[in-house]
Amino acid sequence: MLLISAGALMIRLEYMERYQDLVDDARIHGLTEYIVSRYEAGMDTHDFRRSGERKGRFPRIVIRDMDAGLIVFSSRRHVDELSGDIYWDYISPANGRYRVYIEDDPFFDYEEPVFPLTLVVLASVITAIFSLLLTYMITRPILKLREHVEGLGADLSAPLEKRLLQRQDEFGELARSVDDMSERIRELIDSKQRLFFDISHELRAPLARMQVAAEIVRDRAEKNGGDLAIYDRVDREIRALDQLITELMSYIKEDFTQLPLEQTDLCELVETLIEDQDFASSSHELSFKCELESGLTIITKPVLLERAIRNLLENAIKYSAEGSPVDVEVAATGEAYRICVMDRGPGVPEAQLAEVLEPFTRLHPESIEGVGLGLSIVVRALEEVGGQLELKNREEGGLSACIFLPG
Numbered sequence: 001m002l003l004i005s006a007g008a009l010m011i012r013l014e015y016m017e018r019y020q021d022l023v024d025d026a027r028i029h030g031l032t033e034y035i036v037s038r039y040e041a042g043m044d045t046h047d048f049r050r051s052g053e054r055k056g057r058f059p060r061i062v063i064r065d066m067d068a069g070l071i072v073f074s075s076r077r078h079v080d081e082l083s084g085d086i087y088w089d090y091i092s093p094a095n096g097r098y099r100v101y102i103e104d105d106p107f108f109d110y111e112e113p114v115f116p117l118t119l120v121v122l123a124s125v126i127t128a129i130f131s132l133l134l135t136y137m138i139t140r141p142i143l144k145l146r147e148h149v150e151g152l153g154a155d156l157s158a159p160l161e162k163r164l165l166q167r168q169d170e171f172g173e174l175a176r177s178v179d180d181m182s183e184r185i186r187e188l189i190d191s192k193q194r195l196f197f198d199i200s201h202e203l204r205a206p207l208a209r210m211q212v213a214a215e216i217v218r219d220r221a222e223k224n225g226g227d228l229a230i231y232d233r234v235d236r237e238i239r240a241l242d243q244l245i246t247e248l249m250s251y252i253k254e255d256f257t258q259l260p261l262e263q264t265d266l267c268e269l270v271e272t273l274i275e276d277q278d279f280a281s282s283s284h285e286l287s288f289k290c291e292l293e294s295g296l297t298i299i300t301k302p303v304l305l306e307r308a309i310r311n312l313l314e315n316a317i318k319y320s321a322e323g324s325p326v327d328v329e330v331a332a333t334g335e336a337y338r339i340c341v342m343d344r345g346p347g348v349p350e351a352q353l354a355e356v357l358e359p360f361t362r363l364h365p366e367s368i369e370g371v372g373l374g375l376s377i378v379v380r381a382l383e384e385v386g387g388q389l390e391l392k393n394r395e396e397g398g399l400s401a402c403i404f405l406p407g
Helices: 004-024 026-038 115-150 169-222 229-253 264-278 302-318 374-386
Strands: 061-065 070-074 088-089 097-102 262-265 286-290 299-302 324-333 335-344 387-395 397-404
Touching: 026 070, 026 088, 026 097, 115 169, 115 302, 169 229, 262 264, 262 302, 264 286, 264 302, 264 324, 264 335, 299 302, 299 335, 299 387, 302 324, 302 374, 374 387
Parallel strands: 286 324
Antiparallel strands: 061 070, 061 097, 088 097, 262 299, 324 335, 335 397, 387 397
16 A cells, blocks of 8 residues: 555656646747737637647647636637636736636646656556565465475474464464464374274283183193084184284384385386295295386385285285185386286175275175275375275176386
8 A cells, every 4th residue: 555655646746747847838828928919909819729820739728817707718619617737827918817727637748748657667566566575475374384284194293384383463373273283183193092002902911811711721622522613713703803903003003104215126026025925825826927127116115015015915815716826917007007916706896896995894704814904004005105006806707906106
């Protein structure tokens, strides 16, 4: 507003200066004297412009006889009322009193149009600079807050800019509220993890005692020739509960953000995992095919990628019949890389392909061991490296689980 007021004042001063120039203009004075002399001599002044005695454009003036109250001359055909921001009084040699009204626009002179373009340009530049500064002052804290909120997903402990927190306006209040919110979320997550760890510790101790007791009772039943089926069932349930606690703790406490990026040979990584899996379980025929160039590497987090592929291999072996083949392929598709693990198992109903990616989802809870965290761990690991998991049923039977990684 101050800039606009200053610009208006400058324009007003220019108006006043131009009006004064018109008042002091000798041509207007000379024209006034000439018209008044004709009037006092009894000559017609209204036909002055048509008489040819004055060439060029007339200034817009009105001359009034103050004694007689008559309009002596007007540059307009009809004069209903006298107007004009400025006028001056003229006394003729015969002591006649006249008032001359000047109606010319001070920015458009009657001979040479003069427009204060420099003032307008200057006012526009000042207004533009002020608008840019105002826009920057408003948008900068908003952008900083947006960057901070977007980064909270990766690191809740990331500090907010100190200068933003110290502001005493609405942006400062918003920044402090966001900072308090992130602190409360961090404390909530920490307390949740501590709760799970405490529960895990409290459950493992009685589970261990139960397992020891079950072994003792089983040994006694075995010596006495009793039925061991019930004891074996108790042992399986205890081991399943222990596995559930172990996988649950692994799922909760993982911090993938701190793992480093490394140059990784995909074919070499997958081949090593297949060899390890083949050594651990020789009940399935594992085949491997790599279509990438030898020695081709990508920048990723190999620990996470290894965990994801291992889970897919274990699932393929777990859900397919003993002795059936499991095929693994590594290939390039456009600007991405694809790692597919294909089994000959029962597959997944189409309506449940998305559901099985959720934690603790199991399609065969009675017949196959597990707690339903394998695929959710795969998805979580791939999100950290910018990858995706795609599940698809195969036409020949079985499930195809493909990992897509950015090139």
